[in-house]
């Protein structure tokens with residue numbers, strides 16, 4: 001069945017490419033990677049660069065999942081603020097997390113190293129939905145500057161017009177370490193780089209599970225058994241299909257995006273060309289594409305069934321922020337599943353020689369590339385840096401396979417209601 005959610009602006013504007021459909025018999029390699037999103041591709045590339053033989057299997061095509069459909073916002077850090085991380089995990093771990101997740105921009109490094117053409121732009125603005133949100137943002141910006149020497153600009157309400165043409169927000173923080181990009185083109189660029197480094201990529205090949213054998217590990221795919229010393233499970237929202245136990249740590253929340261037709265007044269809407277995300281619990285996030293469309297994400301649905309008309313579903317959120325383009329023509333509407341953990345921190349770890357990283361909770365565009373590279377580092381036996389991100393506490397959602405989603409939904413609805421009550 002064709003997936004109505006994948007007909008995105010990104011799919012429409014990615015270069016023509018050959019499908020990498022390899023149909024092979026049983027084989028073996030050092031590392032088998034399951035999933036062709038940012039996490040799997042980054043891991044495959046980094047492992048191949050270390051001289052390991054790599055086969056990556058992707059059930060559909062490269063970037064089919066969240067990596068090829070997201071808002072393209074590159075937001076330094078994790079879903080927790082640095083001060084929250086320090087309060088919970090102490091100064092030493094906070095230092096290490098800060099170095100990796102704020103300072104170490106592996107996406108920029110990959111784009112530069114491989115010359116990936118993906119419309120990379122500089123600048124991210126977090127916009128405050130309430131005066132209290134602005135107060136908390138200012139405090140955090142001060143803390144980042146004092147504690148880590150990390151510079152961002154606190155933008156008063158009166159100065160927001162330099163960034164965004166709406167009176168809706170109460171101030172914001174502009175971070176020039178953040179930015180935005182064309183996520184599918186980035187994923188395709190990573191895939192090309194991985195192949196150049198020697199990795200084999202098989203599209204249209206689903207993995208059905210990981211088996212321990214007398215000689216190591218084996219994954220069964222549509223066409224072959226692949227024996228490997230190491231397996232990397234990078235299937236994110238689908239992880240429970242490959243390893244049911246890991247599926248208990250995330251729930252998939254559907255999130256939707258639209259792209260308007262190119263706008264003659266695009267530069268007036270976002271004069272600094274930054275990506276913007278606001279501080280609502282069900283947030284609005286938006287930016288301009290290279291061809292001057294507004295790409296706008298807003299509204300979540302806890303049902304897995306997409307709205308019949310995605311443009312009609314997202315338009316009111318866009319109209320609230322930018323009434324001046326309330327009736328703009330919308331050319332594309334799409335969506336995807338965001339894998340969310342209970343505490344909104346990614347769930348990263350290893351079980352024997354099976355590595356996994358999932359549940360980036362809507363904050364994965366930057367950290368997934370890092371996670372993939374850290375997995376490769378850990379395989380090369382430099383495990384300390386992997387352990388900084390690995391084993392962040394994570395609890396499975398209660399309720400087993402069938403009750404997990406309704407229970408999580410109840411919790412999320414409560415937070416969404418708090419948003420509306422101000």
Ligand SMILES: Cc1cc2nc3c(=O)[nH]c(=O)nc-3n(C[C@H](O)[C@H](O)[C@H](O)COP(=O)(O)OP(=O)(O)OC[C@H]3O[C@@H](n4cnc5c(N)ncnc54)[C@H](O)[C@@H]3O)c2cc1C
Nearest residue numbers: 035037038039059065066067070071073207236336364365
């Ligand atoms: C609509 C939307 C907007 C978002 N916006 C942002 C944003 O602006 N900024 C941000 O930081 N984050 C954002 N995110 C989150 C971010 O996109 C994800 O955290 C990130 O892309 C996850 O990458 P991944 O490689 O781990 O997973 P994915 O990209 O989902 O890749 C998993 C891959 O595994 C494949 N697969 C699944 N099962 C199997 C199997 N059995 N065998 C073989 N292959 C399999 C899938 O087809 C898929 O290609 C957004 C997510 C969505 C859905």
